[in-house]
Amino acid sequence: MAKKKYLIAEILCVLALAAFITGLWISRSGGTDKDIQTISAPVIQSLEKSGMTQKSNSDAIKTFGIELDKTEGVTYYSNDNVMDVSELLIIKLKDKSDGEAFRDKIEKHIEEQKKLYKSYAPKQYALLDNSIVEASANTVFYCAAENAAALNEAFKKAL
Amino acid sequence: MVFSSSTFLVVFLPITLLAYFLVGCFLTKNITVKNLILLAASLIFYAWGEPVYIVLMLISIMFNYIIGRDIALSKKDGGKKRAKVLFICAVVFNLAALGFFKYSGFVAENLGNLLGLQFKMPDLPLPVGISFYTFQIMSYIIDLYNGKIKVQKSILSFALYISLFPQLIAGPIVKYKDIERQLSRRKETPQKYAEGMSRFVVGLSKKLLLANTLGSVYSTVQATEFGKLSALSAWVGIVCYTLQIYFDFSGYSDMAIGLGKMFGFEFSENFRYPYIASSVTDFWRRWHISLSSWFRDYVYIPLGGNRRKTPRVIFNLMIVWLLTGLWHGAAWNFILWGVYYGVLLILEKYVLKSKLERVPAMLRRVITLILVMLGWVLFSAPTLSDALGYIGVMFGFGAGLFDANGAYLLTSNLALILIGAFCAAPIYKKLQKKIKPVNLSRVKAAAYPLLLILCYIFMISETYNPFLYFRF
Numbered sequence: 094m095a096k097k098k099y100l101i102a103e104i105l106c107v108l109a110l111a112a113f114i115t116g117l118w119i120s121r122s123g124g125t126d127k128d129i130q131t132i133s134a135p136v137i138q139s140l141e142k143s144g145m146t147q148k149s150n151s152d153a154i155k156t157f158g159i160e161l162d163k164t165e166g167v168t169y170y171s172n173d174n175v176m177d178v179s180e181l182l183i184i185k186l187k188d189k190s191d192g193e194a195f196r197d198k199i200e201k202h203i204e205e206q207k208k209l210y211k212s213y214a215p216k217q218y219a220l221l222d223n224s225i226v227e228a229s230a231n232t233v234f235y236c237a238a239e240n241a242a243a244l245n246e247a248f249k250k251a252l
Numbered sequence: 253m254v255f256s257s258s259t260f261l262v263v264f265l266p267i268t269l270l271a272y273f274l275v276g277c278f279l280t281k282n283i284t285v286k287n288l289i290l291l292a293a294s295l296i297f298y299a300w301g302e303p304v305y306i307v308l309m310l311i312s313i314m315f316n317y318i319i320g321r322d323i324a325l326s327k328k329d330g331g332k333k334r335a336k337v338l339f340i341c342a343v344v345f346n347l348a349a350l351g352f353f354k355y356s357g358f359v360a361e362n363l364g365n366l367l368g369l370q371f372k373m374p375d376l377p378l379p380v381g382i383s384f385y386t387f388q389i390m391s392y393i394i395d396l397y398n399g400k401i402k403v404q405k406s407i408l409s410f411a412l413y414i415s416l417f418p419q420l421i422a423g424p425i426v427k428y429k430d431i432e433r434q435l436s437r438r439k440e441t442p443q444k445y446a447e448g449m450s451r452f453v454v455g456l457s458k459k460l461l462l463a464n465t466l467g468s469v470y471s472t473v474q475a476t477e478f479g480k481l482s483a484l485s486a487w488v489g490i491v492c493y494t495l496q497i498y499f500d501f502s503g504y505s506d507m508a509i510g511l512g513k514m515f516g517f518e519f520s521e522n523f524r525y526p527y528i529a530s531s532v533t534d535f536w537r538r539w540h541i542s543l544s545s546w547f548r549d550y551v552y553i554p555l556g557g558n559r560r561k562t563p564r565v566i567f568n569l570m571i572v573w574l575l576t577g578l579w580h581g582a583a584w585n586f587i588l589w590g591v592y593y594g595v596l597l598i599l600e601k602y603v604l605k606s607k608l609e610r611v612p613a614m615l616r617r618v619i620t621l622i623l624v625m626l627g628w629v630l631f632s633a634p635t636l637s638d639a640l641g642y643i644g645v646m647f648g649f650g651a652g653l654f655d656a657n658g659a660y661l662l663t664s665n666l667a668l669i670l671i672g673a674f675c676a677a678p679i680y681k682k683l684q685k686k687i688k689p690v691n692l693s694r695v696k697a698a699a700y701p702l703l704l705i706l707c708y709i710f711m712i713s714e715t716y717n718p719f720l721y722f723r724f
Contacts, residue, residue, distance in 0.1 A: 095325060096322065096325060096326070096334075099318055099319075099321060099322035099325070100322070102314075102318045103315065103318055103319055103322065103338075103341070106311055106314050106315035106318065107315070107345065109311050109314075110308075110311050110312075110315070110345070110349065113307055113308060113311060114352060117304065117376060118376075121376060211475070211476070211477050212476055212477045212480045215471075215472045215475035215476060216472070216475070218475035219471045219472070219474070219475045222474070222475060222634075249302075249377070
């Protein structure tokens with residue numbers, strides 16, 4: 094009798110694991126319903142003392158070559174000092190299949206920046222080297238900053 | 253949550269200690285209450301960063317607890333076949349969970365490249381500590397099946413064994429048989445508490461004062477183009493990384509062992525001055541001891557260990573080191589790093605053993621250290637080509653052997669490197685024995701609070717800096 098109970102409990106655990114993975118998979122690939130302001134707010138709060146200021150959508154278009162009509166909203170912060178590569182870019186996409194294309198554009202921008210700063214500004218190069226680019230479901234996140242990992246955490250929690 | 257954060261030091265730890273000692277030790281003096289407090293604290297600690305993965309851990313705890321009881325019952329009833337099937341199911345379940353979260357992306361990417369297809373995998377973050385707690389669970393299941401331990405009937409004790417916060421996210425990997433008794437019977441004493449606290453402060457200082465400072469030197473070197481990097485700069489960089497990874501990881505282990513001691517637990521040592529090793533074999537007896545002993549006990553020995561013919565022993569060694577590399581991460585550089593050690597150990601065992609014995613001990617140590625440093629280049633480089641490029645620079649294929657930048661890097665960090673080398677070798681222990689008549693207890697008593705204050709200053713002035721071994 095006990096063996097039967099154990100077997101049922103084991104099967105239930107396996108089913109729970111399968112349901113958990115499936116749920117996680119769907120939730121991460123389905124995207125968020127929240128608007129760009131809600132997603133960005135806790136990340137922006139963590140930007141204190143970073144020296145980054147908000148930039149316009151046209152600045153984001155110029156810097157990254159992104160198509161604004163494919164997005165539901167963009168949050169772009171960067172440093173006014175040209176010798177500081179700190180940047181934060183959060184995009185909410187209309188179509189999640191565009192994620193990879195946006196990611197490629199950001200990565201191209203990082204590579205160009207790296208070429209500029211390599212050998213001349215090792216600390217800035219290190220920031221670019223440790224920058225985080227994530228295209229997940231209907232959002233894209235890019236951050237080059239000393240606390241990029243913490244900002245990424247804040248972003249994930251906000252989704 | 254990380255140990256070197258103000259949330260942990262100022263809020264989490266004091267509250268947990270207060271609850272544990274006030275309620276668990278003074279008011280109730282009950283082991284169940286103590287374990288309950290520790291379990292609740294551990295679950296909060298784990299859920300702090302990525303709360304969703306607490307579900308995965310709870311499912312894992314439930315499944316392994318139940319299947320453990322089922323295996324024990326089947327063995328008791330003489331159902332050997334059923335016990336074997338259950339054991340295989342448990343191993344598959346645990347490896348599947350680990351494999352999905354840690355390796356599925358890597359496998360899909362490489363399989364896709366091989367077949368010219370594109371497999372889409374979700375971009376899921378790795379559950380913190382999954383490699384560590386999966387190996388702990390496996391030690392329980394394997395030892396239970398082999399009849400080396402008794403089944404754990406208390407789900408509270410079992411859950412505490414898996415989730416105990418001091419060693420949950422970056423080890424040491426505690427085998428169930430080593431902690432079994434302590435889960436139901438352990439003694440907290442003021443002496444143990446003081447020892448644990450001092451050990452914690454030592455670990456925190458290793459991380460905040462040494463590892464992070466050394467790490468910034470290596471980051472600067474890594475950011476320089478290979479063509480503009482001299483051999484001297486590259487060696488300074490890798491020496492700093494060699495010291496950084498030791499202080500980072502052994503610092504975490506010190507904190508884990510110290511915290512465990514404060515709560516009455518005794519964890520095994522994870523490091524024994526690895527950089528004074530006289531051979532690669534000796535190095536792996538001193539570095540991440542809990543991982544190498546896990547692979548020895550649960551992979552190498554079951555495969556036949558040393559007791560087989562030479563080709564089979566070589567095969568066994570390569571399997572173990574391939575898995576050791578893979579355990580560290582789903583990337584080719586980690587696999588190559590594991591294979592590198594497999595080849596070195598085989599060469600040492602079968603080809604160079606008699607020759608090495610004739611080499612003076614000091615020279616053997618230097619050779620070992622250089623081989624370990626070359627290994628760290630493979631380990632730390634973002635890609636394989638970066639690693640090979642960096643090794644090339646170390647041997648003069650960059651901007652020559654010496655340059656002004658290299659000299660500046662060396663002179664400006666020499667004091668730091670020397671302090672690091674002093675702390676990474678048992679010099680202090682040897683000195684202590686020689687100057688025994690002098691009572692150092694007062695100096696020590698003053699040094700620990702001072703170190704703690706210094707750590708706190710470093711902590712609030714630094715940005716987020718997680719432990720290197722967290723990603724495993």
